[in-house]
Amino acid sequence: MYEQSRGEDSITRFPALGHMTDNPFHSWEDHGKDSSLLTLASGILSDEQFYIIILFIIFTSQLINICAIIANSLSIAVFVxxxxxxxxxxxxxxxAICDFIxxxxxxxxxLCFLLAYHNVRLPFDSANVSVLTGGVxxxxxxxxxxxxxxxxxxxxxLCILVPLKVKRLMTPRGTFIAMLIIILFTFGPSFFPYIRYKxxxxxxxxxxxxxxxTIPVNSEFAILFExxxxxIFGVILPLLAFSIVxxxxxxxxxxxxxxxxxxxSVTSDKSQRVQLGETPAASSSAGEARISQKEKRLVRKVIAIATIFILSYIPTVIMLVCGVVFDDFNSYGVYSRLFFLSGYVTSLGQNISGSVNILVYYKMASKFRSVFRRLVRLDRQK
Incomplete structure (x- = not known):
């Protein structure tokens, strides 16, 4: 009896199928009430197509995960x-630490999804438990x-627009405090779902x-708090961060x-003065050129990192907007399968972003490249 056929029955066995989406906290009881929507209006994809695509994305994601873990481990070691x-x-x-985690x-x-999909006998419901042990x-x-x-x-x-004011504020200590504030404000509330589910x-x-x-806590406070x-954390904060970037x-x-x-234009003006026999004022031009080149390299590195983030985060933004515009675009609505598929694609895109940043560091930062080559023994240490 436990060995049910995959397809609609697989959806019924996986009420937490959206555990890797950007909205994994759907109501289990709502899923039970509206499970007919999943079978009557499963969306554009058939059962077989849906699971083939999901499994392909998962196996691809696992390979990228390995690359991301290795790449960010090396990045952390180099920065240290x-x-x-x-x-x-x-x-x-x-x-790099956040991308690693x-x-x-x-x-x-x-792994939990694959275990649930293949009906592996475990002392826990891998699909549902993974929501509170990983998805959250x-x-x-x-x-x-x-x-x-x-x-x-x-x-x-700010360093480009108002450099003198920013340099007094953006010290190592100030940056460290800013990182702590961001982590506490964005990741600290990750215990909130445990008020709604247990x-x-x-x-x-x-x-x-x-x-x-796992089961939901059906108190009015828990439902309202969810x-x-x-x-706030599922829609407003990610869209605001994306807009800033x-x-x-x-x-x-x-x-x-x-x-x-x-x-x-300055270089052209100096060359014209030299041709006319004038002596250009170049007392500090060499130092300014060195500073500008260093600043330009750092700006280009930040632009590259931000561009990768923007490209990888666009599916997440589209998914969040669709969730706001379309009421049935959720884990138990008419477009549930499209919602689940979008969730896997968004997680895959964000993971790709975290795995390729090391290439930007290696290409655009000479100090990083030098230490990296010595770390992996591509260059002999003197």
């Missing part, structure tokens, strides 16, 4: 060796990554054993082009 005298190293280290959580979520943490930590990226973009944008031991008639599962924090990236690109045009 570089030290934290520069504020940018502190924020980039925090970003995201990859670990996503690996656990994928993944969603809140992805907001942390978004806001750290927003901080990096905003800080670099772990219980329930008897499973299919396995004929008692297993660990709606409030889902709006997008605006700051555009400003950085425009400012970088403006600086490049100005320097070309």
């Amino acid at each position: 060796k570089l030290g934290f005298s520069e504020p940018s190293n502190i924020s980039l280290t925090a970003l 995201l990859a670990v959580l996503l690996t656990w979520n994928n 943490q993944w969603m809140f930590l992805s907001r942390t990554v978004a806001w750290i990226t927003a901080f990096i973009s905003f800080e670099r944008c 772990f219980v031991w329930v008897f499973n008639p299919y396995l004929n054993i008692t297993i660990l599962n 709606k409030i924090y889902l709006v 997008l605006i700051c990236t555009v400003l950085l690109v425009l400012q970088l082009r403006k600086i490049s045009s100005w320097r070309m």
